[in-house]
Amino acid sequence: MTTTLLYVEFSSDGPFGSDAATAYAELAADIAAEEGLVWKVWTENPQDDKAGGVYLFADEESATRYVEKHTARLGSFGITDATMKLFTANRDLSETTFAVLDKP
Amino acid sequence: MTTTLLYVEFSSDGPFGSDAATAYAELAADIAAEEGLVWKVWTENPQDDKAGGVYLFADEESATRYVEKHTARLGSFGITDATMKLFTANRDLSETTFAVLDKP
Numbered sequence: 473m474t475t476t477l478l479y480v481e482f483s484s485d486g487p488f489g490s491d492a493a494t495a496y497a498e499l500a501a502d503i504a505a506e507e508g509l510v511w512k513v514w515t516e517n518p519q520d521d522k523a524g525g526v527y528l529f530a531d532e533e534s535a536t537r538y539v540e541k542h543t544a545r546l547g548s549f550g551i552t553d554a555t556m557k558l559f560t561a562n563r564d565l566s567e568t569t570f571a572v573l574d575k576p
Numbered sequence: 577m578t579t580t581l582l583y584v585e586f587s588s589d590g591p592f593g594s595d596a597a598t599a600y601a602e603l604a605a606d607i608a609a610e611e612g613l614v615w616k617v618w619t620e621n622p623q624d625d626k627a628g629g630v631y632l633f634a635d636e637e638s639a640t641r642y643v644e645k646h647t648a649r650l651g652s653f654g655i656t657d658a659t660m661k662l663f664t665a666n667r668d669l670s671e672t673t674f675a676v677l678d679k680p
Contacts, residue, residue: 477617477619477630479583479630481661488664488666489664489666490668492666492669493666493668493669496669497668497669497672500669500672500673501672503672503673504672504673504674509673509674510674511670511673511674511675511676512670512673512674512675513581513632513665513670513673513675513677514665514666514669514670514673515581515663515664515665515666516663516664516666517661517662517663517664518664522663524663526581526583526630528617557585557621558621559619559620559621559626559628560592560593560619560620560621560622561617561618561619562592562593562596562597562618562619562620564594564597564601565596565597565600565601565604565618566615566616566617566618568601568604568605568607568608569604569607569608569613569615569616569617569618570608570613570614570615570616570679571615571616571617572615572676573617575674
């Protein structure tokens with residue numbers, strides 16, 4: 473099993489902050505139940521009209537499956553310019569720098 | 577205090593994996609002591625000749641200071657093409673999806 477990081481970025485004019493927390497609460501609960509997900513950080517940059525997320529998955533298969541699912545979901549929101557990049561997490565180095573790499 | 581995510585990506589022909597863990601062990605220990613750092617995931621994609629990292633900082637000032645420091649450090653390694661992007665972490669949504677947002 474290869475611990476896999478997924479980086480997602482797309483153009484967004486909001487909602488951001490607490491408005492996003494309200495608007496996406498149900499989506500976040502759904503993503504929390506995603507098979508193989510360890511965690512997701514929700515990212516936003518209102519100054520640059522960008523939003524996205526950084527995900528850690530327990531294995532590459534879960535990450536690849538999620539890319540397909542999330543591309544379709546973003547498309548249903550009208551977001552078709554999403555950048556998605558997959559990386560292997562270097563576990564030894566990441567443990568030294570306090571990253572959580574596994575579900576409790 | 578604004579929990580801030582920093583995304584870093586650059587071209588790399590290695591080392592990757594356990595070779596990287598050995599080569600960068602001392603650097604990782606130094607980064608672990610960085611003021612304001614909550615965690616870093618070390619990322620690598622040997623197929624695309626890419627490497628980088630995703631960092632979470634407790635506040636924007638620490639992240640901004642690190643960008644300056646790390647740009648100089650990467651330059652000393654001959655890495656001058658690094659992409660660095662800063663985002664605010666949406667804490668409410670990220671907590672729902674299990675992200676660790678604070679140092680223990």
